[in-house]
Amino acid sequence: MPNVVFVVPFAMDASLRFVRAAAALPNVRLAVVTQEPPERFPDDLRAALAGHATVDDAMQSDQIVAAVRQLLGALGGRVDRMIGILEPLQVPLAEARVALGLPGASVDVALNFRDKARMKTLLRQHGLPCAKHCLAARAEDALAFAERVGFPLVVKPPAGAGARNTFRVNSRAELDDALRTMPPRPEKPVLFEEFIQGxxxxxxxxxxxxxxxxxxxxxxxxxxxxxxxxxxxxxxxxxxxxxxxxxxxxxxxxxxxxxxxxxxxxxxxxxxxxxxxxxxxxxxxxxxxxxxxxxxxxxxxxxxxxxxxxxxxxxxxxxxxxxxxxxxxxxxxxxxxxxxxxxxxxxxxxxxxxxxxxxxxxxxxxxxxxxxxxxxxxxxxxxxxxxxxxxxxxxxxxxxxxxxxxxx
Ligand SMILES: Nc1ncnc2c1ncn2[C@@H]1O[C@H](COP(=O)(O)OP(=O)(O)O)[C@@H](O)[C@H]1O
Ligand SMILES: [Mg+2]
Known part of the structure; x- marks a missing residue:
């Protein structure tokens, strides 16, 4: 019987549907690592879980690893798989799997999907079509990119989600505004892309x-x-x-x-x-x-x-x-x-x-x-x-x- 840990930071309806599905599989022993107290999980689901470990920050791989070790007793002393659905969790999950010797996507692969600039560089290197992009570490990088590809551009965080802090920039004046509100810095670069019409x-x-x-x-x-x-x-x-x-x-x-x-x-x-x-x-x-x-x-x-x-x-x-x-x-x-x-x-x-x-x-x-x-x-x-x-x-x-x- 596989022993499985589901890392589910928040007990949101959309996430719980996946947890429920995993818990309902026959011959699977499932425990959760979460930021939520047990009472935030519906009773029937809680009854189907073999364990529950609470962490302060489920996006930190060391906290995931420590929580999994805590759950070992409830999981018969062995974990076989660790899964999770949230986008920002994919890299910490991969890191925690390495630390625990579990199968699954490597950290490099997880980064290929999480880091949009790295993703586009890889895709273009292999002849796959995608928008021209520039990971700007300073304003000058963005200005040079705009000079090269023209407007409109899209500006976004390199690992964003839900289109948060993502804007269309139509002119040099709007680019200047964007550079003021989201100034690119070497430690916090900003992604600029050619705007694709379609x-x-x-x-x-x-x-x-x-x-x-x-x-x-x-x-x-x-x-x-x-x-x-x-x-x-x-x-x-x-x-x-x-x-x-x-x-x-x-x-x-x-x-x-x-x-x-x-x-x-x-x-x-x-x-x-x-x-x-x-x-x-x-x-x-x-x-x-x-x-x-x-x-x-x-x-x-x-x-x-x-x-x-x-x-x-x-x-x-x-x-x-x-x-x-x-x-x-x-x-x-x-x-x-x-x-x-x-x-x-x-x-x-x-x-x-x-x-x-x-x-x-x-x-x-x-x-x-x-x-x-x-x-x-x-x-x-x-x-x-x-x-x-x-x-x-x-x-x-x-x-x-x-x-x-x-x-x-
Ligand atoms: N290069 C682009 N050209 C045109 N529209 C874009 C471009 N990049 C992003 N968008 C628009 O912004 C939305 C959010 O950007 P996306 O890269 O998908 O980030 P997120 O991870 O937030 O979903 C997209 O769904 C799309 O509508
Ligand atoms: Mg998207």
Whole structure:
């Protein structure tokens, strides 16, 4: 029976779905390392766990290692696997695995996925398409880069997430502003990239023993950066039913090669990429973990297959049987708008329920009194599914134009 440690810094719903799936696997003994006290975990899940170790900072590999040693008693004296889904955890997890002699991605491989400048350098060295970039250690580096590639540019932290502190820069004046708000320093460099015009997509995969055995494509409507720049836009994402389309040929070729270059061996990955109006593509970034923002849920609905459990089995038993896509699935992310610090109401729900109720398979709706998250994922989501992509696209369009989450 494998003894498994799940490092889950926070008991967030999205994370607990993965923990639950791992705990539910037959013949697996699971313990958690977390920053949360036991009572933050639902009773049924707590009952399914063999151990719980609390740390001050789960992103510190030495704290993870010490916590795992504490859990040895509860795990029959031996740990076989250590897993975790959070993006910033991937490097500390790899470091802790080395210290404990556990299998999994090496620190070098984890860094290939975490450090966006290193990732782009590697991809370009291997002839894979991506935006020109510059990891600026000082303002002059950024100015020289702007001189070379022109505007617009994108400025972002080299290991960011959720498009936080990520901006489009359209002119020299805006670049000067960006350099004032996020001044690049040798000890805190800032990433500048050529702005890629086009549609944004994801390419999500499963890799087993270095072979890429499953892939999915989803379309972002619109790009997360556009959502953040325009407070009235509610984001949506959908998985087309068929991805067997010549317009996806370039990513179906480049995506798996990029994973080889970055050193992907076992796990789910989430790649973001752009398709320019002329059909050419640019890989944007790749994460060596299950996708966030309900994408794992969307994958599950589109394939009638539990990807949470699929991921857990893959990481613990190294088994995966690729499912077939049976539906198109999509999510609309409803977002608080207006002036005020709290949500005072949600309009349009009854209308959507009447019109689209049959397509809705899951939802999480904002509650009155809730504070806005300020992210492109907004305050809640509605997931729809149908065998026809057109129906899903239209449903998402109706949801985002009908539902209004009011601040007051
Ligand atoms: N080079 C680029 N060209 C155009 N848009 C970009 C570029 N880089 C990032 N973006 C936009 O910013 C968003 C966030 O950037 P990303 O690199 O994906 O960081 P994060 O890790 O925060 O998701 C992307 O989803 C995309 O919409
Ligand atoms: Mg991203």
């Amino acid at each position: 549609e944004e997509y994801s390419f999500d995969t499963v890799t087993l023993g270095g072979r890429h055995v499953f892939h999915s494509i989803s379309r972002y409507a619109p790009a997360p950066l556009d959502v953040l720049q325009n407070p009235w836009i509610q984001w949506a994402v959908y998985l087309p039913r068929s991805i067997d389309d010549p317009k996806f040929g370039a990513i179906l070729d480049a995506g798996p090669r990029a994973l080889d270059v970055l050193g992907m061996h076992v796990g789910l990955t989430h790649m973001e990429w752009f398709r320019r109006p002329d059909g050419s593509i640019a890989i944007s970034e790749v994460a060596a973990r299950p996708p966030g923002a309900q994408f794992t849920t969307l994958l599950s609905y589109a394939h009638d297959y539990d990807f949470y459990q699929g991921w857990a089995r893959l990481m613990i038993h190294e088994q995966f049987t690729p499912p077939r896509r049976k539906y198109s699935a999509g999510a609309a992310y409803v977002r608080a708008q207006g002036n005020g610090a709290r949500i005072v109401g949600v309009r349009g729900l009854a209308e959507i329920q009447r019109e689209l109720g049959e397509l809705v398979v899951e939802s999480k709706l904002p509650r009155e009194g809730q504070a806005p998250t300020g992210t492109y994922e907004g305050e809640g989501y509605i997931v729809v599914r149908h065998p026809e992509t057109r129906v899903v696209e239209e449903a998402l369009r109706r949801i985002v134009e009908t539902i209004r989450v009011d601040l007051g």
